[in-house]
Amino acid sequence: KNNRIPKEIDRIIMKCLASKIEDRYRRPAEIIKDISRFRGRDSVKSEIDDIFSRIRAREKKPKRDFCWNCRRPLPYKAQVCPRCGEKIDD
Known part of the structure; x- marks a missing residue:
């Protein structure tokens, strides 16, 4: 572990690298949401909602x-x- 990396970023990275697939992020939108929350950009809902809608459109089977x-x-x-x-x- 690197003490210079914030714990929240470390948690996001470790979740991406989890050995069990069910412990990982299921969609890119989940990673974007967590990173945005870390960066304090929850107030920019319209931008994030736009990203989520584009991701959902791509994820359609x-x-x-x-x-x-x-x-x-x-x-x-x-x-x-x-x-x-x-x-x-x-």
């Missing part, structure tokens, strides 16, 4: 036409990629 792992086309309603064997989440 795309139609699964391609395997996320090998990027090959998927058959209709595939549960497993026929090329790499990766499970397809819907």
Whole structure:
């Protein structure tokens, strides 16, 4: 640990690097929110809300036409990629 780094920033970084996936941030918006809170910019709600809305628009689940792992086309309603064997989440 580096004593020159504020504890809140250290907490944010350690949460990003957590060994258990469920302990990490789930969305970029959560990291932005915590960093903004640290910087004291909670009063700039309209800017943050705009960022959140843009992030939400990008996070909408795309139609699964391609395997996320090998990027090959998927058959209709595939549960497993026929090329790499990766499970397809819907």
